[in-house]
Every structure is written in C-alpha cells, then in structure tokens.
Amino acid sequence: MKIRKFISILMIMLMVFSLAACKNNTKETSTSDGKSDSKSDDVVTINFYEHSDNETIAKALVDAYNAQSKNVKVKLSIIANDDYDDKTKVMLSGGADIDCFWIRGGAQTRQLAETGALLSLNDLNKENNVDITSYGDMGQAFVDNGNTYGLCTSKSCWLLWYNKDLFDAAGISYPVNLTWEDFTQLAKSLTKDDKYGCVVPNWTMNLGATAVGEYLTDENLTKTKEYAKYQERWYVTDKSSPSIEDMTGSFDINSFFAEGNTYMMINGDWTFLNFPDSKPGFTWCAAPLPIFDDATKESTVGGTSCFSVSAKSKHPKEAYDFIKFCCYSDAGASIYAQNSTVPAFPSDAALDIYKQKVTVPGAEYVFSAKVSLEQGLDSNYEELNTAFKEELNDSLVGNATLDQAFKNYEQRRDEINSKK
Known part of the structure; x- marks a missing residue:
C-alpha cells in the first residue's frame, strides 16, 4: 500500500512539473488583467x-x-x-x-x-x-x-426618396423642396392604379416637429400635433401610405419601395448603403425632407x-x-x-x-x-418617445382620437417626469 501511495504521489508531482514546464515554454500567457506575460511586448x-x-x-x-x-x-x-x-x-x-x-x-x-x-x-x-x-x-x-x-x-439625416421612373412616366416634376402639405397632397394624387403615393415609416412619429426644434418634452406640442394630423391623412384618410397595421411584423420599408409600386419614401441617408441590397429595378433619387411652411429650407432631423x-x-x-x-x-x-x-x-x-x-x-x-437632433437631451427621452409612439399608434389604428392620444401622452409624460 505504501509503495502504491508513493507511486501515486510521484506521478502527481511529475504531472505538476510537466505542466509548469509547458507553461514556461509558452510564448504568451494571460494574467488577471488581460496582459501578456511574455518577454516580448505585452499585448x-x-x-x-x-x-x-x-x-x-x-x-x-x-x-x-x-x-x-x-x-x-x-x-x-x-x-x-x-x-x-x-x-x-x-x-x-x-x-x-x-x-x-x-x-x-x-x-x-x-x-x-x-x-x-x-x-x-x-x-x-x-x-x-x-x-x-x-x-x-x-x-x-x-x-x-x-x-x-x-x-x-x-x-445621419432624414431625406425624401423617389422613384424617378414613375415620376417620368407620369410626367410630374420631381419632389424637391416640398412642404409637408405639398407632399401630402402629391401623395394622395398619385395613389391610384395599385400604386402608393408614399411610404412613411412610423419609427419617428414626431419627425416633422423635431426638424424645427420641437421635442416631446416641450409644453406646447403645436408642431407635433400638426405632424400627427399629416400622419392621420397618410395612414388613415388618404391611404396614400401603407397603414400602421400593414407596417407591423416583418415589414421592410426598403424592400417595399424596391418593388417599384410606390412613388416616394421617407427614410434616412442610410438608404444609400442599404437600399441597393433590395435590388430595385428603377432609378432612385434623394431630395430634401419636406418641411413646414415657416421652416428653414432643407431643415431635417438626424x-x-x-x-x-x-x-x-x-x-x-x-x-x-x-x-x-x-x-x-x-x-x-x-x-x-x-x-x-x-x-x-x-x-x-x-x-x-x-x-x-x-x-x-x-x-x-x-x-x-x-x-x-432626432432625440431631445432629457435623460427620460427614450421612455417619453416610447410612450408617445404607443399613444399615437393607438389613435392611428382607430382606438382613440388624436386629441385623446395627446392627452394620454401628456399624462404619461407627467408620470415619467415625476420619477426623476
């Protein structure tokens, strides 16, 4: 028994010495701070x-x-x-x-x-x-x-994108330097023959207002309400854009626009990078984001x-x-x-x-x-933005009026701010 025990101890010692030798022969080893212990430059x-x-x-x-x-x-x-x-x-x-x-x-x-x-x-x-x-x-x-x-x-900045081929076929001037009212009326007039006048994503639902410096933290949301009324026309009244319901789930705005059946799209300049992957079969162009009547030319959000x-x-x-x-x-x-x-x-x-x-x-x-800037500088802005989108979306799918949506948002804003 003593001999077996001695042999076991000897084998363990040999293993320890062997591991130590291997470690010493390794060029680099990791230390607790992540640096190299090699004799060469630490990495x-x-x-x-x-x-x-x-x-x-x-x-x-x-x-x-x-x-x-x-x-x-x-x-x-x-x-x-x-x-x-x-x-x-x-x-x-x-x-x-x-x-x-x-x-x-x-x-x-x-x-x-x-x-x-x-x-x-x-x-x-x-x-x-x-x-x-x-x-x-x-x-x-x-x-x-x-x-x-x-x-x-x-x-980044938001722009208006358009299908040049469709505009050429319709004999209509390209949509450069439009107001939101111009854009809305044009989109309505072009929505026919199984084609949409526009597609506007609902990611940033106060886009037009932030372009003129009004944020969801402002007491008076005049421009935000005005822009919300335009969204109601695109998504609900005029049906010139796919609806909120249409844009749920796996909806991809670039792929939708690339199908060639939509005249205009509101999206950011990242479209320059991503849109070619959708392999559009038409000539596509960019123009300035539409603005309110009293806004500086080429005002946008980024x-x-x-x-x-x-x-x-x-x-x-x-x-x-x-x-x-x-x-x-x-x-x-x-x-x-x-x-x-x-x-x-x-x-x-x-x-x-x-x-x-x-x-x-x-x-x-x-x-x-x-x-x-697309988002305000308030530390709660992400939470406020989520609350606003939820209330406005609720209105645009018919569960509340716009006035109710804004009243609900303002109540939620007070609750969020009270947690500071």
Whole structure:
C-alpha cells in the first residue's frame, strides 16, 4: 500500500512539473488583467461589441486599428441588431467583460451613464486633445451633467426618396423642396392604379416637429400635433401610405419601395448603403425632407450613435485609444466613408471618398441639410418617445382620437417626469 501511495504521489508531482514546464515554454500567457506575460511586448486585448447592421464597418475599423497597434488588439463581438440594446444592458449589469461598445443614441447613453455603467471621457478627452465641439450639435447628444460619455461615430439625416421612373412616366416634376402639405397632397394624387403615393415609416412619429426644434418634452406640442394630423391623412384618410397595421411584423420599408409600386419614401441617408441590397429595378433619387411652411429650407432631423467605454473596463485607456481612432481620426472617418456612411468627424479626406462612393442623385443634400437632433437631451427621452409612439399608434389604428392620444401622452409624460 505504501509503495502504491508513493507511486501515486510521484506521478502527481511529475504531472505538476510537466505542466509548469509547458507553461514556461509558452510564448504568451494571460494574467488577471488581460496582459501578456511574455518577454516580448505585452499585448492588451480589448473586447468591443457592435450591432449586426454595422458589422462590415466594425470589422474594417478593428482590422485597421489592429494593423497599426503593437500592444493593443481589439476583439470584435457582433450582436444581432434586434437583440443588441437589451443584451448589452444585461451584460453590463451582470459584469460581463466589455471594454467598449456601440450605443444607438443619446437617450440610451444618458440612461446608462446614470446607472454608472459608462466611464466619463472628460479627462481622457483633455489628455488626448479631443474636442467634442468638432461634431457640432451632435456631440452634445452624449453629454450628461457636464460629463461626456461617448464619441460620435457616424451621422445621419432624414431625406425624401423617389422613384424617378414613375415620376417620368407620369410626367410630374420631381419632389424637391416640398412642404409637408405639398407632399401630402402629391401623395394622395398619385395613389391610384395599385400604386402608393408614399411610404412613411412610423419609427419617428414626431419627425416633422423635431426638424424645427420641437421635442416631446416641450409644453406646447403645436408642431407635433400638426405632424400627427399629416400622419392621420397618410395612414388613415388618404391611404396614400401603407397603414400602421400593414407596417407591423416583418415589414421592410426598403424592400417595399424596391418593388417599384410606390412613388416616394421617407427614410434616412442610410438608404444609400442599404437600399441597393433590395435590388430595385428603377432609378432612385434623394431630395430634401419636406418641411413646414415657416421652416428653414432643407431643415431635417438626424442622429448619431457613439462608442463608449464601460465603467468596469480593465483597460480604459486602451479602450479609449481604440474609440478615438474610430471616431476622431481621418483614418476612422475614411472607413465610414468607404462604406457609404457619413462620418461624424469632419474629415475632408473622408468626405471626398464618400462623394466618390455615393453617386445617387441627391447625395449632396446630406451635406447641405440643416440637421436637428432626432432625440431631445432629457435623460427620460427614450421612455417619453416610447410612450408617445404607443399613444399615437393607438389613435392611428382607430382606438382613440388624436386629441385623446395627446392627452394620454401628456399624462404619461407627467408620470415619467415625476420619477426623476
């Protein structure tokens, strides 16, 4: 028995020495802080999360950064767009190993910041001479209580799109520089012979109002109500657009417009990038978003997303260096432009690339547009926007009048604001 026990102990010792030898012969090993223990340059791995709609650009950014970085390597993880917001919130609250990640908009950024999930970038911006005013008004979308929590990625604006072939066949002038009343009457007149005059998504139901600076936090929602009445005409009275019910479920606005039976579409400049995938069999063009009579010409609504650093990142400086490369450099901006996306960072080189890539008639309106932020800066804005959409949708499917919808929204707004 003693001999067997001795042999067993000896075997265990041999295994331990063998493992130790293997470990010493390994070029790189992981430490608790994620750095390399090799005798060569230490390498920090940064975990970066993006949504699937931006996968191509994200891969290009990561590849370009990794190619020029010796000591920091970025690992990209992609989450499906429909699941992204919920999954990242759960991961952040659960302490997942996230260093930096994409956030859809300002309201979500401020919500996450107030829960302590995001790192303030103020000190890092100062150390790296990053000035968020370079982004224009867009940069303020990610500021809360004086702290900056994100760097702008790309910027967008809403436009009017039209089927040039249908307009040519009808002998009608192209829909450039219309008012909302012009647009509504034109759409009604064109809705015949199994064709729609327009298709307008119900994602942003106060679009016309925000283009002139009125937000859901305003006490007097005059323009919001006026725009809601236009929606009632498109979806219900004139039936010049597919209804709210038609646009539920798997409805894809680009695919619908690509069928060639709709004269006009309201959508964002991301259409330059996504619409060709729908393989339209006609010439398509862009024009300025319709405006209210008293609005400045080419007023529109736009937004920007951001890259942020997790408050729990083990490598905040390295994570920041990566998002600065993506969001505040000619190299990062050029990658966005190469993928037919307008970078938020003002880079002449990138804009030259964009103009070469995007040759659709009307692309120039992206640069001349007077853009207001799509969402207000209130920390509750995402919740207010959801409440407004629910009440207005309820009205547009016949469950309430417009007046009732606005009264219900204002009551819900008071309840939401009282939770501050």
